[in-house]
Amino acid sequence: MKLADISIKRPVFATMMIAALIVLGLFSYQRLNVDLFPDVDIPVVVIQTVLSGAGPEQIETDVTQVIEDAVNPVGGIDYIQSQSREGVSIVIIFFELEVDDRAAAQEVREKVAAIRADLPLDTEDPVIERYDPASQPIVSVTIAGKRSEKDLTTYVKDVIRKRLESVPGVGAVELVGGAEREIQIEVDADRLQAYSLSINDVINKIGAANFELPAGNIDQGARQLLVRTLGRFETVEGFSETIVSENGDRVVRLKDVARVIDGVEERESLSRYNGKSAVSLEIRKQSGSNTVVVADRLNDEIERLKQEIPADITITVASDNSIFIRNSVHDVLFDILYGGLLAVLVIFLFLANVRSTIISAIALPTSIISTFTLMYAFGFTLNVMSLMGLSLAVGLLIDDAIVVIENIYRHLHEGKPPMEAAHFATSEIGMAVMAVTFTIVAVFVPVAFMQGIVGRFFLEFGITISVAVLVSLFVAFTLTPMLSSRWLRKEDEELTNSGGPLRRLLYWFNHGFNLLNNRYQIILKWALGHR
Template identity: 50%
Template sequence: MFLSNLSIKRPIFATVMMLALVTLGIFSYRRLPIDMYPDVEIPVLSIVTKFPGASPETVEREVTKRIEEAVNPIPGVKHVISVSRESVSQVVVEFNLEVRINEASQEARAKVNTIRGDLPQAIEEPIIQKLDVSAIPAVSLAVRSDRLSPRDLTTLVEKKVKRRFENLSGVGKVDLVGESKREVNVLIDPNRLEALKMGVDEVISGLQAENVNTPLGRLNREASEFTLRIAGKPEEVEGFKTMVIGQRLGRPVTLGEVAEVQDGMEEQRSLALVNGIPAVSMNILKQSGANTVAVVERVKKEIQRLQPELPPGTRVEVVRDASTFIRDSVKDVQETIVIGAILTVLIVFCFLNSWRSTVITGLTLPISVISSFIVMNFMGMTLNVMTLMALSLAIGLLIDDAIVVRENIVRHLEKGEDHFTAAREGTSEIGLAVLATTLSVVAVFVPVAYMKGIMGRFFFQFGITVAFAVLVSLFVSFTLDPMLSSRWVDPDIERQGKRNVVARGLDVFNRWFDRTADRYRSLIAWALDHRKTAFLITTLAFLGGLFLFGTLQNEFFPKFDAGEFQINMKTAPDASIEESRDRLAAVLTAFKKIPEIKHTYATIGAGDTGTVRDVGLYVKLKEKKERRRSQEQVQEAVRKALKDLPGILPSILEAGRMDDRKPLLVSIRGDDLNLLKKYAAELKRKMYTIPGIVDLDVTLEQDIPEYRLIVDRERAVDVGVNSGQIVRTLGALVGGQAVTTYEDEDGDAVNVRVRLPVALREDVSQIEQLDLSAQKQGVGPVLVPLGNLVRYERQTTPSEINRQGLSREVVVSANLDKLALGTAVERVKKATEDLKMAPGYRIIFAGETEHMEESFGYMAEALILAILFVYLILAAQFESFIDPLAIMLSLPLSLVGMAGMLVLTRDTVNMMSLIGLILLMGLVTKNAILLVDYTKVLRSRGMERREAIITAGRTRLRPIMMTTLAMIFGMLPLALALGAGSEMRAPMARAVIGGLITSTFLTLLVVPVVYSLLDDLGGWVRRKWGKEENQ
C-alpha cells in the first residue's frame, strides 16, 4: 500500500507526521474547556408577565391566552406551554431545533408589542428572554453575618457583593433569595383619615407632589450660569413626617398626622436557609454557552478576594457547586481511559509475546487519543462526559488496526521473511480488510453524529470524536506500525538472548492458544460437515437473545448517583411564609436521622414565579465512599421520612435536571376545569394502584382560598364612586403601593410604600370598615364606608392553571421507584383503558416520555442507516453483493450477548445501551471481515474452498481474539461503574461487552458455514444463468 511503502522507505517522514499530530493534539487539549455535557442550544423563549394581585384565572384570561394567541403563529413554533399563577403569567415557546433563537426572539417581541394595548394597564412590562433549559445555578452562595441585621446584610449584598459577581466573565444572572430590602413604610391610620375626612388617594397624591427634586431652569449673569432646582426630598426618613399632604379646616395636614412613618423593610416574600439557619443567598447562573467549571472557578477566586473586604463576622460560603460533579465525572472517565489502555496493552503483550511488538502496537493508543483533541478543538467541543466517553469506548477500537497489522507482519517474519519484506507484504496483504473494518466502524457513527432531535445534538460530539479517533488509528497503523516493524528488530522473533520468567510464562500461554486454534480448526471442519446443525444452534441462540431482549424494561436515560438531589415542596394553599418555614423546619428535623446527608440549602419563594408556598430544598450527600447507602436508597429514606409530615406535598428530583418536572408526566387536555379535576382525580387513583409509581402530584389539586369583593354599582354611582377608585384605594391599603422613592446615603432609591398596618388587614371584616373619599355635588368631599358599597364572598381558585397547545391541561406527575419509565407508561395506559372522558378531552404522555419515544425513533433510523452503510462498504470491498451477507449475519448475533448482559446486570434498554447496540454493528463485522477476506485471498491463490475456510479460521483466530479481548478489557473499567456518575455510562459498555462475547464465538462458528452456503448458492445461480445464456 502507498502509505505503508512510503513510511518504510522514508521513516523520518512517518515520524514527523506522528510528532505533528501529537504536538497539535497537546496544544489543542490545553485549550479545551471542561463541562458536563456538550453545549447544545435549544431554541426556547420565556415570556414572564407580572399582574400584581390578579388571581390565576384572571391572569390566564387577561394575559396568558392573549400572549399565546399572539406568538403561536410564529414560524417554527413546536410547543406553546404556559402556567398562570397568582400575579404571574409565564408562557414558554419551544421552537424547532433549526430555528434561530435570536430571530425568533425579535419576532416574539414584535408580536407581544402588537397586543400590548389589549393587555391590562396594571401589568408590568412582559419580560421576554431566551430560556436556557440547562440554566440551573452553576453555583449558589450564602452570605451570613453574626453582627449585621438582615436589612443591613441585604444592603451589603446588593450594593457590593452581588455586583462583584455580576461583573465576572460568563455570569449571566445573579438571583437573590432571602433578602430583606430597606423600605420606608407609611402605615395609614384609618381613624385619623376619617377624622380629617381625607381619602387615601389624597395622601398618595400629596406625598408624590411634595417629595420632588425638580430643576426649575437656569440663572444667567454675565459670564456665569447657575441651575435652579427645588430640593423637596428629605435627607432623613424623619423628614417625611413633616410633609404637607393636604389642607383641612384652613390648615395644612402633615403626613405624620395620618400615618406612622418607619425606616423599615419590604414585606419578606422569600427566604434562604443553610442547614436551617437564615442567610441571604445568591443563585449564580452562567451565560448561555459559558463553561460551568470556568465560571465557578472565577466565582471562587472572587470570594477569596472579596472576603477580606467584608465587615467582621460576615462570610460568604459555597452551598451548591455544580462544577464538583462535573470535575468528578470527567476525572472518572479520564481514569477509565488510562486503565482501559493499560489493560488493552497487557492483552496485546500476552498474545504477541514481545515487548517491542507491544510497544509498536501500543503507540497507536496515545497518538490516536491525543490527535482526537485536534478535531475537538477545531469544532469548538469541550472535554465533557460525551466526548471522553467516546474515547473511553474507543480504546479497544483504536488498537485493533495496529494489532491486526502487527500480527500479520509477525506471521510473515516467522515464515522467514526479512523485516522490510515482512512489513511491506504483511501490511499490504491485510490492508484492504483493515480499511474495510475501520470504515465499517466510522459508518455506524456517522448516523449517530447526525441523528435528529435533541439527543442528536448531544450525541454529535460523541460520534465525531469516535470516528476521527478511529481514522487516526488507521493512519497510524498504515504508517508508524510498518515503519517501526521494518526498522526496530525484535530479538524475541530472532530468538536472541535468554528468556526470562515472564517470557517463559507467555510461551506457555501461546502454546496453549496454538492448541486451542487447532481445536478450532477441527470445529470448523465439523461445522462444514454439519451445516444444518451449526445453523440450528446459531438460530436457537438468536431466538433466545430475542426472548431476553423482550424481557428488558426501557427508559430514557439510566439513573446515576450524583451525590445530590432536589426536593420541591408545596405547602398548604393558604400557607403564609411563616407557615412554610415551620413546615420546612419539620422536614429538616426529620433529616437529622439520615446520616448520609452532608448539608442542606433551602429556599422559599425563589425565582420569578415562586410563591411563599413553593419550597425548594437542595440536599448534598457525603462522598460516595463515606456512606453506606446509594443516592437512590437515601432518596427512599427521605421519601419515608416525609410521608407522615403534614402540610407538604414533596417531589424528589435529580439535581441538575433540565427541568423541574418528574419523569412520568400524564397530561389531560380540555377546556373545563371542573371536568379536568374530575378526570385527574380518577387518573391519580388508578395510578396509585401501580407498584413503583410514587410521589403522585396533580396540578389542579390545590385550590387557593380568596375573598371576592362585589361592587354594588348603583350605590357607588349614587355617592360618586367608581370601581377604579375602589381598586386604587384597596390596592394601596391592602396590597401596598410604592408611591415614590427616598434617596439613601449612597444616592440609591428606596421605595416609599403606603399601606395599612398588619393588624388592620388580617380579616376581610376590617376592610369593610374602611372609608372611601368621594366628591358629592354641593357638599364637597365626603367619606363613604366601603361596607356600604361592596359585599364579599369566600371562594377558591386554582393555585395554577396550565395550558399547552392553546388548551387547558391538568398534569399528573410521579416519580418512579425501581420501575422503568417505559414499563410505567405501559401500565398507566392499561390502567386507564376504561377511563371514559367527554369528547374533546384526551390523555397525552408528555415530558420525558415524549423525548424518549422521539429519540428512540431517531435511534432506530440511525441503526438502519448504520447497517446499510456497513453493507455497502463490504460490497465495495469484496466486489460482491452476496459475500457481505455472510458477514452481515454476525450483526443479529450480537443481540444475544447484549440482551443477556443487560439482564445479568439489571440494566434497561435506554439511550446509552442503544448507542452500544449501534457500536456493535461496526465492531462485530470486524471479525467476520478478517475471516472472509483471508478465505478469499487463499482461494485466489488456488486453495480449495473447504481448506481455505479452515486455514483462514485457524490463521485469523489469534488476531480475532486479540482484538475482541482488547475491546472488552478496554471497556471493562467503564462497565464496572465505580466513579461519579458512572452508572449512566456503564450500560453502553456492558451492552458492547456482552454483544462482543457471544457474537465472537457464534461468528467463528456460523460465518464459515454461511459463507460456504452462499458460495454454493452463487455457484448454482451462475450455472443456471450460464445454461440459460447458452440456450
C-alpha cells in the same frame, strides 16, 4: 499504499505529521469546556405575565388568549401550553428542534410587544425567556452574621454580590432570602379626611419631592460638565418633612397624616443557615463558559472575601455543581486510562514482544489526543457523553495497528528485510483495514444523527468515536509501518523457555495458544471436508 510508502521512506515527515496532531490535540484539550452533559439548545420560550388581583378566568380571557393569538403566527411552533393562575399567566411555546431558539425568542418578543397595549392597564411587562438547561446555578453561597437581617442584606448587595458579579464567566448573581430595605408610609385615613386630603394627594406630593432633574451643562473651555439637581431623600426624616398641603399659614406635612417606617420588603424567598436566617446568592455562569473554571474562580474570590469582610459575617459555599462534574469527568478519564493499560497488557500477552507492543500502544494516546482537535473545532465539550465515546473506542483504536504489525511480522518471518516487510505487509491488508474502520464509522455516525432530544445528546458521542477511529486508521498507515520498518527485527519474534519468570510465562502462554491453534486447524479442515 501510497501513504504508508511515503511514511516508510520519509520517517521525519511521518513523525512531524503525528507530532503536529498531538500538539494540536493538547492545545485544544486545554481550551475545551468541561461540563456534565453536552450543551444542547432546547427551543422552548416561556412568557410570564403578572396582573395582580385578577382571577384565573380574567387572566385566561384578558391575558393568556391575547398572547396566544399574538404568538401563534410565529413560524416553527410545534405546540403551545398555557397556565392561567390567580394573578399570573404562563405561556410555554415549544418549537421544532430545527428552529434557532434565539431567533425564535426574538420573534416572540416582537409579537408580544405589538399587543402590549391590548393588555389590561395594570398588567406588568411580560417576561420572555428562553429555556436554557445550562442557566441553572452552578454555585450557591450562604452568608450569615451577627447583625440585623436588613443590615446583612444591604452589605451582601453592596459588597459581596458586586464582587462575585465581577468574576470572569459569571452571568448573573441572584439574591435569595434576606430582608431588603424598604421605606413604608402608613397613612392614617382619619387624619387624611380631617385635612380634606386624598391618598392621591400624598402620592403625588411624595413623587414630586423625591426625584432628580437634569439642569443642563456648563462649558469650561474644552470640558463640559453635566449639572443635575439632587432631589432624592437621603434620610427617613426627609420623607416625614415633605409638605403634603399648604393653605396660607396652614402647612400639612407627611408626618401629620402618616407614619414613615424604615422597614423591609415583603419576603418572597427564605434562606436559612444552621437554623438561623441568612442571605443566599445563586450564581449562574455565562452561556458557553467553562463550568469548572468559573466555579474555581468563584471559590478563589470567596476565599479572598473571607479575609476582607467583617469578623461577624461568615461566607459558606452551600453547593458547588463543579465538584460533581469534576468527579464524573475524572471517573471517565480514569476508565479511559485503565482501559488503555489493560489493552496494552493484553497485546503484550499475545505478541510477547516489547517493541511491537510499544508500536501498537502508541496508536492509543495518539488517536485520543488528536481527537481533541476535532472536538474543539466542532464546539464539543468534555462531558460524560463525549468521554464515554472515547472510553468505548479504546479497544477499537489499537486494532488497526495490531493487524498491520502482525502482517509485518509474517513477512519478517519469511525472510524479507524490515523496510520491504513493512511495505508489502501494509499494501496487502490496506483495503481490509480500511473496510473494517469504515464499517465501524458507518455504525456510529448514524447514532450522532438520531432524531429528537436524545439525538442532540448522542451527537458528541457518535462523532467522537468516529473521529477517533479514523485518526487511528491514519496512524496505522503512517506511524506504525514507519516504526516497524526501523525498529522490528526477525529475532524479536523468537520466544524460548529461558530467562526470567515473565519470559517463561509468555512462552508457555503462547505455546499453549499455538497448541490450541493447531487443534483448531484440524477441526476446521475436517469441517470444510464434510460440508
